[in-house]
Amino acid sequence: MAYTKYKTTSANGIFSGVYFMGRWTTKTIQNQPTMYTTNLGAAVLLMTKNTDHLNLQLLNTTATNRFQPEIAVFIDDQPEVRFKVNEVPDELQLQSNAPHVVRLVFAGNSDADEVWLHQQGLAISKITISDGELTAIKPAGKAITFIGDSITAGCWVKSRHPAAGYAAELNYAAQTAQALNAEDIRIAYSAAGLLRYGTGGVPAAPRFINYLDFETKMPLPSTDLIVINLGSNDRQFSSEVMQTQYVKFFKALRHLSPTATLNIMIPFNQSFAAELRVIAHQNPQLNLIETKDWPITYTDQVHPDLSGSQLIAKRLTQALTSHYGQAYFAV
Known part of the structure; x- marks a missing residue:
């Protein structure tokens, strides 16, 4: 299931053209500036134009844990694709240079993840494109x-x-x-x-x-x-x-x-x-x-x-x- 209506909005994090939906903060983790959350369901929303890929980097905050956190990636109205955080590709491929709506969601973690004291939530250190445009968007309703x-x-x-x-x-x-x-x-x-x-x-x-x-x-x-x-x-x-x-x-x-x-x-x-x-x-x-x-x-x-x-x-x-x-x- 996907949202049917979006509206453009202002970027609200450290990355140009990107909207962070839910509770996020800027935090330095592993000596890198990141957008960070401890809340499952927190999401990233953007629209691409004139590019066929999105550059991503997520930090492996739970390297010693048995189970890796996962994100869900939605592109336009296509079914989701799930990635373990330590397996997220450096380049998220898009079907064409046409405009695409991209939504990333913090989908799953483990009860063993020390999200409160030890920064084992979701940390995003890069969302960029090599060319083209990124536009921050959010759901159009309440x-x-x-x-x-x-x-x-x-x-x-x-x-x-x-x-x-x-x-x-x-x-x-x-x-x-x-x-x-x-x-x-x-x-x-x-x-x-x-x-x-x-x-x-x-x-x-x-x-x-x-x-x-x-x-x-x-x-x-x-x-x-x-x-x-x-x-x-x-x-x-x-x-x-x-x-x-x-x-x-x-x-x-x-x-x-x-x-x-x-x-x-x-x-x-x-x-x-x-x-x-x-x-x-x-x-x-x-x-x-x-x-x-x-x-x-x-x-x-x-x-x-x-x-x-x-x-x-x-x-x-x-x-x-x-x-x-x-x-x-x-x-």
């Missing part, structure tokens, strides 16, 4: 920030294989954003919750929404909607504690992004469904999205598979357009 855990990050969509079995580019968040021609801003980490820490040294959500890693403060990106899917990993905590934590978290998000609307998905395993219904009843400005009757299919009883992701995206898109109206998302 911006949606998805906050969650491994399900929202895109883990285990294809299979139970680290990195290769992940599909951040195909999970429910990606497909919902594409259906609405919206920017996909992903803030999600494996095993994380409101109170539980994630893998790779990642802290709980109240901290990771403010930081990209332990030393890099990251303001919440400008966004129109926030979609929250948290709680599946917090089941060891009491109802009272979690209800208090949800309210604090929603207040923090309103403070960080006062113009964004908050949309709360009940976790697919129905954790804290009753508590979220009480909170939504007491706070009518929150849009609660019920998920109890969604016939989701799973890879492992927890993580939606590709069919399940498609179903979730369809139901979530319907829920959002029903609540806000089709015209709200029109481009």
Whole structure:
């Protein structure tokens, strides 16, 4: 599935003619200036003209790890091509000198990757062309920030294989954003919750929404909607504690992004469904999205598979357009 409508925009990183969608920062890694992210689903968008290739360089930040992170490459409306980060070609070949839309997505990594303390995220040190033009583009619609855990990050969509079995580019968040021609801003980490820490040294959500890693403060990106899917990993905590934590978290998000609307998905395993219904009843400005009757299919009883992701995206898109109206998302 691909976006159908884009618009030109300004470059927002260290490379001319390139748009970085999601949470990225400039960081020197291995003595090289890079654009860096720890978030699966973070993407690069651009349009080429009068060139038949794109020069790329990604750093191998996990050289000693068993599983290599992967990126997904989309060119125009063609099926994706996946590469392990240490196997990305120096030149990405295009079919012709005609204009091409190129989208690169941080698609998969491993729970063993130390993204928080040891800079084992995705680092891009080169995106250039030898001739021709690069133009920064982005989806033409709203911006949606998805906050969650491994399900929202895109883990285990294809299979139970680290990195290769992940599909951040195909999970429910990606497909919902594409259906609405919206920017996909992903803030999600494996095993994380409101109170539980994630893998790779990642802290709980109240901290990771403010930081990209332990030393890099990251303001919440400008966004129109926030979609929250948290709680599946917090089941060891009491109802009272979690209800208090949800309210604090929603207040923090309103403070960080006062113009964004908050949309709360009940976790697919129905954790804290009753508590979220009480909170939504007491706070009518929150849009609660019920998920109890969604016939989701799973890879492992927890993580939606590709069919399940498609179903979730369809139901979530319907829920959002029903609540806000089709015209709200029109481009």
